[in-house]
Amino acid sequence: MDEGLFCLEERSMVDLEKMRHSAAHVLAQAVVQYLGSTVKLGIGPAIEDGFYYDFELPRSLAPEDLREIEKLMSRIVEADLPFVREELPKAEARKLFAQLAQTYKVELIDDIPDEVVSVYRQGDFVDLCRGPHVESTGKIGAFKLLSVAGAYWRGDSDRPMLQRIYGTTFPTAEELQGHLERLEEAGRRDHRRLGRELDLFSVSDEVGPGLILWHPKGAMVRKVIEDFWRAEHIRRDYDLVNTPHVGRLDLWKTSGHWDWYRENMFPPMNIDDQEYLLKPMNCPFHIMIYKSDLRSYRDLPLRWGELGTVYRYERSGVLHGMLRVRGFTQDDAHIFCQPDQLEAEIVGVIDLAQYMMQTFGYDRYDVELSVRDPLRKEKYVGGDEVWEMAEGALIRALEQKGVPFKRMEGEAKFYGPAIDIKVKDALGRPWQGPTIQVDFNLPERFDMEYVGADGQRHRPVMIHRAVLGALERFIGGLIEHYAGAFPVWLAPVQAVVIPIADRHLPYAETVLARLSEAGIRANVDGRREKINYKIREAQLQKIPYMLVVGDQEASVQAVAVRLRSGENLGPIGVETLIEKAVSQMESRSLKLS
């Protein structure tokens, strides 16, 4: 990239942040004007696409209030009040905000280690703030308030719930408009909306929240992904296993989940005087398979994969379509290996993850390596040597694959270091991608062993890994990534044959028979409707191939092909079309042709 351009972008990002932060101050001033001096201010930072400000208010806000507050903000912007920075000793600042009865600000001041703090004033409004700000309120561009939401003071659910107003601002009205349009586009891609429109899945009150019903078309997409997943794992020397949905509570006591994960589990059920649990994870079952036999170092590594359905109790407020649910199927696998095999195994998993992400069209991602907090080593199970061995293996594996990564100190779970891949979708939004987690805890708790070349018993290393994560979340994400227009290999219906008149129906059926024989998922739209109507419907269903058949086509064993893109390819021989579609399926092409 051109360096000058880069600098320019860098600078404008800083400016944008300054402007957004300044807009937050203007919002706060407007809210105080609107609701009076009993308003208590929380914090008001710039965020990725705008800004917010948290308030404790005498009453709750309605959407109409946002319009009034916006008007007041416009007046403040028009008045072009200068932002004036002032530095004062902590004690003095404390007194100032105590006088204003700004208890949250006083709390913030008490937490600032420096002796001098800065405040910014615009007009009669003053706020504790590190800055920087734009010179005056007139420098704030086009803005809009978007929503009101609840937010705990300092994110702590034991502290008061404040009202948060979200807004956004851009240098120009056009850029603001562009952003609002992107939000609309995200809304159009919403998997919940597309899930209904494309008849992929639903959630039923009667069944229960957070439980997904896969309709035939959604189930087909899932089936294709599962087939791909299984085939790819078998190809890479994994073995597949299957384990039940429930198991004895004692198993979860041994694993430790009952102690540290209980709030996320469904309560136990009593069967024949024994407590059973709906499984929140697959690992203990895989471990029991491991322990069903005495293992030799010659058996390792063992790679066992399962599309395992688990149930986790999620608090009602966090459920969201297919993305956050209470029952889901993980593409789980556990690798049991010797310590010196760890690096090679991690390389293999990274390679698999990259291949699968790329196949689904996720070509942008960030990799994070979660390691121990070096200052609090006592929080973690396992000694220094195992952690250093494992961290070293992960780092060497990443380097071997040439993957740039960010080291996240203190982000590791207590039981081992991990690699997390965050993918970006077509709209540049981040999604949780593949995860690779080393575990020193479970092999210990379950007393897992293998017999080494020396005839002695040794502890295996365990790796948990998921590439897709959960099928529900992954497919929900795919729906949004593709905006519902699945590539041919994934499309639940790949082709629809559209006869022009009743007399073309028999020919349409012969075309369908040929397509089905070739493994193409297709149907005939034989309704007594005009083709405009049928095309429109197929188009809305985002079916890749629309095959119109009339007298001309029937006479030469052809179909007139219209692609979902709107491109009309004209008449093509049936066999040629089949070849084309099959080649798209086999190559898992992301581009329709």
Add this chain to the structure above:
RNA sequence: GCCCACGUAGCUCAGUAGGUAGAGCACAUUCUUGGUAAGAAUGAGGUCACCAGUUCGAUCCUGGUCGUGGGCUCCA
């Protein structure tokens, strides 16, 4: 779980200052046999989320429950 908003036909939404409701799309029937994004007519379809309360009378007011959405928090 917490804060706020919302819940009317399969879907998207109107509506009633309290007197048991309406549109468009979808669906059914009939007419139309039409060459690349909506042909026409007719019809069927709702315990206005559920449970209490106030009222002569509640879809509308009040309370509760369930669910959904935007957040907080958490995670696959």
